[in-house]
Structure formats: structure tokens, C-alpha cells
Amino acid sequence: MIGYDHEYSEAYFDAAADYFDRSETDLFAGVPPWWRHAAARYIERQRRTGEWIGFVYGFDGSRWSRADYTEPDGFDALGLPFSSDATCSRHIVDLLNSWNPHDRATSHTVASLLSRGHTLDRSTADSVLGARNLDVDAAVAAANAFTPLPRGDN
Numbered sequence: 001m002i003g004y005d006h007e008y009s010e011a012y013f014d015a016a017a018d019y020f021d022r023s024e025t026d027l028f029a030g031v032p033p034w035w036r037h038a039a040a041r042y043i044e045r046q047r048r049t050g051e052w053i054g055f056v057y058g059f060d061g062s063r064w065s066r067a068d069y070t071e072p073d074g075f076d077a078l079g080l081p082f083s084s085d086a087t088c089s090r091h092i093v094d095l096l097n098s099w100n101p102h103d104r105a106t107s108h109t110v111a112s113l114l115s116r117g118h119t120l121d122r123s124t125a126d127s128v129l130g131a132r133n134l135d136v137d138a139a140v141a142a143a144n145a146f147t148p149l150p151r152g153d154n
Contacts, residue, residue: 005074009054
């Protein structure tokens, strides 16, 4: 995953280091060599268009990682749903409440739903999703189809 947050990234990679007259952050230091190869076309497009790269993260099948650097890369500021359980829960609560503002979902109810993961049952799903006229059976089937990944330190 490659990205950039224009407000919060202080990691300057490649052309951005030259443009902003900053020290370059090596976003590929110590990561598997295939990362750079996989990102090559994006990096080339970035050079042509002036788009910046502030972070590069890779997933090895069980956890996300990045090169070891200390500069804030802007990733956390994006608030992507998968960046943490709390962020995911907040996004789901906001979405559910936009569908039915009269039956407010809370972080607690969504956390209960998420904690069930692949063992989600119909009654738990119905308690959160039913009042919103959502397909509860499809939600249970989708949750049960997932194989849980080992939990990392993040």
C-alpha cells in the first residue's frame, strides 16, 4: 500500500526530498526487495506527475509492516478503517447511524459485533443491523466466511 497525506506526512521520498529540499526518507530500507519492484510503476508515475509518496506498507499474510524510520509518514492521520480496531469501529458506527439516526449504534454495540468475527450469530447481528433493514443473514454469512488472521502487536 502506497500513499501520502499532504498535511501530515513528514517523510520525503525520492523527488519529494528534492522538491521540498529535505533529507530523503528511505521507505524501502530493510523491506523485502519485491516491494520496490511492485511499486516501480507508481514511483515512475509519481516522478512524472509530481505526486508524492509518504509511506509504503506491505502485508505478509498475517501483519502489515513498513521500513524503519522515525518521521511521521501521515498514515495514521488518514484514519483508514483497517488501521486499528477502534478506527474500524468508529467508521462502522458512523455508517450505521447515517442509515438510521433514530436507532443509534454505539462503539460498544459495534465492538460486540466485531469481537464475534467469524463466529457471528444471527441474534447478535440482528441486534445491531436489524433495525436498519439490512440483510442480517448475508452479514452473518459474510462474517462466518472469514478466516481470522493471527493478531499482531498493532
